[in-house]
Amino acid sequence: MSNGKTKTDIPFRLDRLPWSRWHVLVVVALGITWILDGLEVTIVGVISDVLQKPTTLALSSFEAGFLGTAYLIGAVVGAIVFSYLTDKYGRKRLFMITLGTYIVGTVLSAFSFNFASIAVFRIITGLGIGGEYSAINSAIDELIPARVRGWVDLAINGSWWVGTMVGSALSLYLLNPAFFPIDLGWRLSFAVGASLGLAVLLIRRYLPESPRWLLVHGREEEAKEVVSEIENKVSHQTGKELEEPNKTLEINPIGSVGFGTVFHSVFGRYPKRAVLGLWLMAGQAFLYNAIFFTYALLLSKFYGVPVDQTGLYIFPFAIGNFVGPLLIGKLFDTFGRKPMIAFTYIFSGVLLAITGYLFMIGVLSAITQTLAWVVIFFFASAGASSAYLTVSEVFPLEIRAMAIALFYAVGTAIGGVAAPSIFGALIGSGSPVNVFYGYLVGAILMAAAGVVEIAFGVKAERKSLEEVAAPLSEVIENPY
Template sequence: MKTIKTDITCRLDNLPWTFFHTKFVVALGITWILDAFEVVIVSVVLKSMSKSLGLTTFESSWLVSSFLLGALFGAFIFGYLADKYGRKKIFFITLLLYSLGTFLTGFANSFEVAILFRFITGLGLGGEFSAIHSAIDEFVPSRFRGRVDGFITASWNLGSVFASLTGLYLLSNLPEDKAWRYAFLFGGILALLIVFLRLFIPESPRWLISKGYIEKAEEIVKSLEKKYKVKPVKKECEIHIFEGSLKDSIKIILSKYRGRFLFGMALSFTILTTYYGFITILPLVITNQYNLPTTEIPKLLLYASFGGLLGGLVVSFLTDYLGRKITGTVIAMLSMMLSTFFLFSSDIYTTVFIYSFVAYSFASVAYVSAMEVYPSYLRATAIGILSVVGRISGVLAPPILTYLSQIDYKYSILGLSFFWLVGFLAFFIWSKFGIEAKGKSIEEIS
């Protein structure tokens, strides 16, 4: 593989935090809010949507599954395309796909049509994940990367709160057969507006370099230095130029970066199984154990969302202050311990808040740890594959935990703790043999 020496990446990391970086992070990071909005809004309006379309319980479940299947394909396909054709082209296409899919869902008049539109929605949102995180990790200066990734991940909880409140408002003020349609129409219009926020965003200079477009990368970095009066640093890094196929990318990931990929798989597994597992057994299993009525479920979800938001913000700073290794290991261990509190705690609301404050914050350190360790020429492909692993795990976790609960309540809670054990062991092993990426450039890590 050919290599070149350039000072462009070092100059990117030398930039101070600017208004450009703020706009950049908001325009791309808002994807997490959209993702959460999409997941939660479906849960809120699923019953009324199913009733309006005359769907059976089995058919209704496919409204969720078709979205997740679309996200699986989207993450893998657009992950590779983002490495081949660039981040900017892909995060425009994926956002437009998501906007189109969710908007058209509001006009669905049959099971088959609804399934198609939910699949398109997932295709777009799943594809967003790889391109967005690759661009952010490659553009944000290394000393800010951990907290920025952590903050963006924590913003998921804002989307969750927003979806809960939107759904409650629409269902309270409109007939059921119209409320769910307006929920999806609103989501589609919101996503379309975000397209305009992304018009100013340049291509990732690191991706441009990896494809040999040195002059274009130089032009982008030079314009930022001029605008914010930054003196260029004189330090060169060696960058690989990659011209291989998808097969070549996967071969490199599974050989040269095998250990990192296994670490990322464990983290992706833990994030999705614990989240989707918990939000499934909370209303279906845990509330029954505490003899709570259905009307208390939205309140508990809001407790969880606010707890996760606050915890994620705290951890996003700890990731850059203490480092990825110690932060990830401690958070996974505490989450594993706190999950067992549902076996004996008498105050469900406090327990949900404390658990979510710690457990929901895990993603803020885990995602950056799993995604920053690859070179730019195959980062989006690796992230796409890891996203597929996580989504599949997230699909399997709810039926596993609910099945265990039918045997005995404590088994479902112990199952949740086991999922956390995977993440703890991954970070524990990584802390012994892996790289501490705190404050280091992408080139130093990869």
């Protein structure tokens, strides 16, 4: 290094690695975040009706819906606070802390005794999950090879629905009075997430710090050591001899930056990408938070589905959401980001509007309503996952975690925080027309986000992160 500058090939050494068991470890250890989030959202959604009974917490319909809002408030705050710490102190240190925060919050939730207590405990749980979003998405993108980054990200984000399937399956037993007392089953539901979180906390100890993060913080020798260890593991596991990369970049490490730099870089340097990120995040946040947090209420209120049977309807809904990104995710790396993101957003928005109308005129049953959701969210799930993929790869490395947090927080605040409470009130009104209007808003937001993707989308498929968005510390020498 001379004059503070260093020429490096570290990013390209990571991107040229063949897929290996080590990459699978990364996916399992870090991707668990989405499973835990899906589990938490499902649990609260499924038990919402139970918590309104006099023998439990005796919540009102609004209070039951507000639990989703409380969780999201915590997630927004957690994303902002922990993202700054993630970019300052490293991915590894923070993804241990954020998971620990989640575990504490979900354990406390099991011991809730009134509305205020469970609302506070859901905020704590959300703090951990929100922090996970920024720490995990930044770490995954920085460790996964560029040629499969899109599909891996979508598959990981889609695993949210694995948590949903686990939660809905467990609800069939935990919420069934024949197996557990009504005031015990819902409390035991939270133990599942806590147990899974503890197991993963142990696995994460074996993951390294992001070499890219070490590099831009002036710790080049550590970055080289980490990359060498990764290369040795991958070469041993695959039996392949690794070729030397033919690209380099020169940087002048600037270390940690503040939110002022983030806002200047995001809105000053990449204004179109900023608009894109906000629309994608807001559209999917409103759609998912509005519908899924209140799905159990809808089934109970309009279709008379017993609370201990809602899991039977949520399970196929979750399968559609999980399978969507898996089956069409590779097209985001081959056919391209722009056409696939635009299609999934617009098409799911159109289907949502049609389904909402059919619900309003009363031609749907609990089964056909669920089938409609399965089809809609097969596409919407891939679109929603691509929103997180987009904001995690189109901004510079030094601000990646904070950029993810910024768009998650603002997008969720615009499209998601109030949605569960609003839809809880709309469903509580007992009016199909009111509920339809809510669905129509979600459809419009999704379709509009797809149009914004057509206008401002970024062709990031199969490109190194540094090619998609040059680091703030980069000294341009070899133009891409």
